[in-house]
Amino acid sequence: MLCGILKREWTDFKPNYHFLGIPLDISSSYRNGARYGPDSFRQILRSENFECVTEGGVILKDFYKIQDWGNIGVIPTNLRKSLQLISEGVLDLILNEHPFLLFGGDHSLTIGTGEAFEEADLSIHVIYLDAHLDLYDEMMESDLSHACTLRRLSEISGFQGATVLGYRFFTKEQLSYAQNNNINVISTNELIHQSDLFQFGFEIAKVLDKKVNRVYVSVDLDVLDPSYAPGVGNPVGGGISTRELIWLLTGIFRGLKTQIISWDIVEYNPTYDSAEITAFTVIKLLLESLGAQINNNL
Ligand SMILES: [Mn+2]
Numbered sequence: 001m002l003c004g005i006l007k008r009e010w011t012d013f014k015p016n017y018h019f020l021g022i023p024l025d026i027s028s029s030y031r032n033g034a035r036y037g038p039d040s041f042r043q044i045l046r047s048e049n050f051e052c053v054t055e056g057g058v059i060l061k062d063f064y065k066i067q068d069w070g071n072i073g074v075i076p077t078n079l080r081k082s083l084q085l086i087s088e089g090v091l092d093l094i095l096n097e098h099p100f101l102l103f104g105g106d107h108s109l110t111i112g113t114g115e116a117f118e119e120a121d122l123s124i125h126v127i128y129l130d131a132h133l134d135l136y137d138e139m140m141e142s143d144l145s146h147a148c149t150l151r152r153l154s155e156i157s158g159f160q161g162a163t164v165l166g167y168r169f170f171t172k173e174q175l176s177y178a179q180n181n182n183i184n185v186i187s188t189n190e191l192i193h194q195s196d197l198f199q200f201g202f203e204i205a206k207v208l209d210k211k212v213n214r215v216y217v218s219v220d221l222d223v224l225d226p227s228y229a230p231g232v233g234n235p236v237g238g239g240i241s242t243r244e245l246i247w248l249l250t251g252i253f254r255g256l257k258t259q260i261i262s263w264d265i266v267e268y269n270p271t272y273d274s275a276e277i278t279a280f281t282v283i284k285l286l287l288e289s290l291g292a293q294i295n296n297n298l
């Protein structure tokens with residue numbers, strides 16, 4: 001048992017939420033090590049002293065029975081095959097409308113998830129929290145680089161647009177691709193000038209809830225300032241704080257009333273973490289995000 005909520009399978013355990021680790025960092029363009037993210041994160045969640053309670057006083061184990069399926073066995077020398085394995089790994093969860101969280105791993109894993117939605121013949125809108133736009137057509141001679149993730153997602157058959165939140169590192173070409181391909185981009189600067197980020201996220205989700213069939217949420221930890229999340233592959237200074245991300249993310253999850261939640265947290269790289277700052281940030285994000293989803297699905 002992890003933190004009272006994450007469990008391995010045993011008889012008569014009927015999970016209502018699913019957790020999968022993806023130890024992938026083949027497509028990282030700068031600092032490798034995200035493959036150690038899922039296991040490192042689990043190690044901290046296993047702490048005896050750790051309570052799964054939100055700031056609102058919600059005891060998560062009263063609502064959640066989370067099945068931890070362990071890690072998808074990706075192949076470190078074959079990215080294309082790894083994405084296929086990821087797609088196959090989440091397809092059943094998608095087809096059965098089970099809420100799930102994927103924990104990475106570099107951001108290219110989200111391409112595999114997108115391919116699973118395509119395979120399931122389901123359309124998705126992607127809410128993409130990231131310091132980068134990830135709209136390069138190719139990076140370092142690879143069209144599956146983590147810097148190409150949103151570009152590849154925009155090409156899947158059921159793509160119903162995307163909302164990028166918190167970007168601050170981009171090229172003109174990427175911005176113009178976004179404008180021409182139904183990708184709404186909101187910069188870090190625009191975010192921090194909002195008077196109420198919870199309400200801002202809530203309104204985005206409410207509008208999407210009426211307009212699109214399904215929302216997938218992808219959280220790249222580099223959306224945070226490196227002082228809050230030093231353990232990421234490609235840090236970019238000048239980001240939002242943990243508190244601001246909690247407001248934004250909980251607003252989004254609270255606003256997605258009719259959606260089955262499927263999401264990922266990516267780019268956690270423990271080899272560059274200092275004093276486990278990023279890991280504790282992630283745990284806090286996870287707890288508050290799960291708390292915000294309770295009225296929706298459980
Ligand atoms: Mn990024």
